[in-house]
Amino acid sequence: AQSVTQLDSHVSVSEGTPVLLRCNYSSSYSPSLFWYVQHPNKGLQLLLKYTSAATLVKGINGFEAEFKKSETSFHLTKPSAHMSDAAEYFCVVSVRPDGNQFYFGTGTSLTVIP
Amino acid sequence: NAGVTQTPKFQVLKTGQSMTLQCAQDMNHEYMSWYRQDPGMGLRLIHYSVGAGITDQGEVPNGYNVSRSTTEDFPLRLLSAAPSQTSVYFCASSYSRSNPYEQYFGPGTRLTVT
Numbered sequence: 001a002q003s004v005t006q007l008d009s010h011v012s013v014s015e016g017t018p019v020l021l022r023c024n025y026s027s028s029y030s031p032s033l034f035w036y037v038q039h040p041n042k043g044l045q046l047l048l049k050y051t052s053a054a055t056l057v058k059g060i061n062g063f064e065a066e067f068k069k070s071e072t073s074f075h076l077t078k079p080s081a082h083m084s085d086a087a088e089y090f091c092v093v094s095v096r097p098d099g100n101q102f103y104f105g106t107g108t109s110l111t112v113i114p
Numbered sequence: 115n116a117g118v119t120q121t122p123k124f125q126v127l128k129t130g131q132s133m134t135l136q137c138a139q140d141m142n143h144e145y146m147s148w149y150r151q152d153p154g155m156g157l158r159l160i161h162y163s164v165g166a167g168i169t170d171q172g173e174v175p176n177g178y179n180v181s182r183s184t185t186e187d188f189p190l191r192l193l194s195a196a197p198s199q200t201s202v203y204f205c206a207s208s209y210s211r212s213n214p215y216e217q218y219f220g221p222g223t224r225l226t227v228t
Binding site for chain 2: 042090104
């Protein structure tokens with residue numbers, strides 16, 4: 001079975017400081033992993049994805065994530081938070097035998113303090 | 115391209131009423147799916163379709179019906195609305211079920227059942 005655990009339901013950072021949103025996954029097969037962002041009252045937007053190529057993945061708006069198989073982790077980072085980064089972030093796993101079924105984490109709410 | 119569109123954006127129903135949430139995509143995607151988003155639970159898969167004429171159940175299918183008569187459209191029907199179906203509903207699509215392509219999400223429908 002596949003599952004995703006987002007280790008923090010809320011993260012608060014000051015503007016200009018680094019962001020770390022943690023995600024661990026469980027998968028019986030080689031996974032594809034995604035981070036999506038949802039701004040208030042909006043739909044979901046893809047930030048980045050890992051699909052078995054480079055383990056360090058760069059996404060939009062300065063975000064990146066590193067796939068660590070040994071730790072079953074896919075943490076999302078950004079060197080310097082911006083006010084516009086305040087949103088809900090979802091880590092998602094998908095595995096080939098399940099077709100395109102996505103398994104979502106419960107989300108991390110990021111607050112950026114001016 | 116309009117991408118994934120959903121109508122209506124907001125809906126209030128009384129218990130026992132039925133309604134259809136509309137979803138359409140103009141990207142010629144094979145795979146379409148419906149999710150519901152509830153606080154603290156991430157997104158959960160209701161139903162999905164891997165092509166016209168083919169649908170299957172996801173994690174939380176009870177109380178919902180779907181059909182896929184065309185590639186473009188994937189409506190979600192609530193047969194007899196219940197307060198437990200109060201949620202935000204997202205439709206998503208992706209190119210193929212055989213590869214873990216990213217999913218494109220619609221803007222969502224906020225449903226309240228009283």
